[in-house]
Amino acid sequence: MWYNNILETIGNTPLVKLNKVTDGIKATVLAKIETNNPGNSIKDRMALKMIEDAEQAGFLKPGGTIIEGTSGNTGMGLAIAAVIKGYKCIFTTTDKQSKEKVDALRAFGAEVIVCPTNVEPEDPRSYYSVSSRLQREVPNSWKANQYDNLSNSMANYEQTGPEIWEQTNGKVTHLVAGVGTGGTLSGAGKYLKEQNPNIKIWGIDTYGSVFKKYKETGIFDKNEIYPYITEGIGEDFLPQNVDFSVIDHFEKVTDKDAALMTREIARKEGIFAGNSCGSVVAGLLQMKDQLKEDDLVVVIFHDHGTRYLGKMYNDDWLRERGFLKDEKLTAKSILQNRDNQEIVTIDSDKSVLEAINTIKSLNISQLPVTQQGMVVGKITETDILNSLLENPAAKSHKISEVMTKPFPFVDINTSIEKISSLISKDNTAVLLEYENGKMEIITQFDIISAMSV
Structure with a gap:
């Protein structure tokens, strides 16, 4: 058996039991692995449905251009379908989205315009507004409008819901998914x-989004809106695809809990899942007391981990945001593991001979070079040797004439891996400057000593 094209492989994704990340939950928890779709996300379903419905309605004509504001996954589904069907694509997205998502869209030939995150939806710079403007300006174009295009929900009503019902033999008691456009969970x-009115539908929201409060109070509170890191869920407006009558409860999850759980899924279940999948599992754990032993919970794993290699799966990215405990060696721990040392610098107007004498008397191999108190370069034993080999009279030259580029600067929380990557034959050390202006130098030997403790 074979398929006529890649679009025919969309859907019929597997259910996989979660065993370790759900520790403490009495119920059986099954993950619907939507990463098995050709675009590695659940959005492939509704992207194709929106295109097919637009074709039937005459909105999308041969040779046309598909325009959409997307966080990446819908764009991927649209781009794949456009390749098969012969359409062009122009996507707008936000600067919050991972570089991997943008690069993936461009790999399929789409044009991607990155817009600022922290602006109102009505702002002409927002990715919503820019996509709407393009739709008006580009001839023979159609805007998918995933937020308000009800083909989004219908795709999941026709496909995802029936698949879950059949795969669980009608025993599913809870469906849990992140809510962004709302199409997945609502559909x-x-x-x-409709099959069983007692099934609970739980939506995962994020702090900075309006969904939870609106569901519980009917109030659209702009004070709830603020920037957040979690991708793919939450909104600062109410998409028409979010059916609040279907969704029984919204649970908010912090950026930190979502990011760390995303990594746990890979490490404990062997499933390389995206950021919103971490939100879903973290949210489910927050609600575990509402679950019984005979419950059968289905959670949606919306997209793939490859979209987040530079973010949730990057230790330095997590550490910079305070999400990761200081479990590994950093510049701070390197300094704590050595004796107090006062850094020695030398002025750029001094002679090379003075640098030689300083290096010899202190038994060191390099010196940061300063000018009016600012680090402007470095001079090392190698720099001195090279200059003397070229010109024995260089001993009387100013250091500024033979110095090389300064050592790289790091901060107190920089990991030992990052510091090591900066060390090379041209940079035998790095510099660290505190807020009070105090400066430290970290050498290769300091790194070796810290790793040997």
């Missing part, structure tokens, strides 16, 4: 509730 949830 699949509506189908499942």
